[in-house]
């Protein structure tokens with residue numbers, strides 16, 4: 001399960017990533033967390049990043065890519081990863097592709113959690129944060145409470161979650177993400193998931209999209225052809241109880257091989273009989289005309 005997650009602020013991307021991580025044991029790799037962690041641990045890349053950030057500059061893609069490379073080399077990422085927050089533009093996506101190709105772990109799918117803008121606005125504007133434990137709540141689930149259920153601290157609205165700021169955040173996100181969406185769509189990796197509704201249903205859709213593997217056209221043909229045959233085999237195998245399974249399968253295959261043929265004939269035959277009927281109707285009329 002090697003996945004890139006895309007989703008607006010408030011799309012529930014983080015929550016869904018955590019659930020995928022818990023169920024499939026693949027780490028959620030967030031570029032923000034990687035940076036903070038590297039800085040805190042004082043690794044070589046962390047020290048570089050710290051210097052850049054302290055100078056008020058943006059951390060270069062090379063540093064972030066280096067952190068991602070180190071992170072994916074850890075044993076817990078052997079079965080995959082969920083990349084969150086990176087890439088943010090096409091250049092980064094290209095660099096990431098090159099890196100993943102280099103380590104032999106190409107992306108399986110890019111999951112886009114799709115949520116309408118008005119829903120995002122509602123969700124983000126309703127966010128309240130606890131200053132003590134950092135838990136984020138939503139006013140809709142607090143039932144009027146204004147304090148943290150854990151230790152009673154007065155909840156507050158982060159400046160980022162004020163309505164006028166949210167509008168701008170979402171605009172920036174859309175502008176930034178659309179080229180990425182197009183990029184991954186062209187590569188055939190993009191899978192869009194309806195991100196509204198019950199959390200569990202959204203998770204089911206996420207799972208399905210994450211696990212589905214694109215099949216080459218040839219194998220798709222084979223699998224669709226097998227479906228009706230298997231059904232016939234089950235029926236045929238039940239009737240002749242004494243016969244061995246092999247025989248039953250053979251006859252079933254023969255039957256199923258024969259079956260489509262009459263169907264095809266019937267379909268073709270239908271218009272013919274219709275024509276005949278028309279002809280038959282016309283003939284007596286002609287005869288009648290001749291008689292006249």
Ligand SMILES: [Zn+2]
Pocket residue numbers: 130131132133134135148149150151152153
């Ligand atoms: Zn709290």
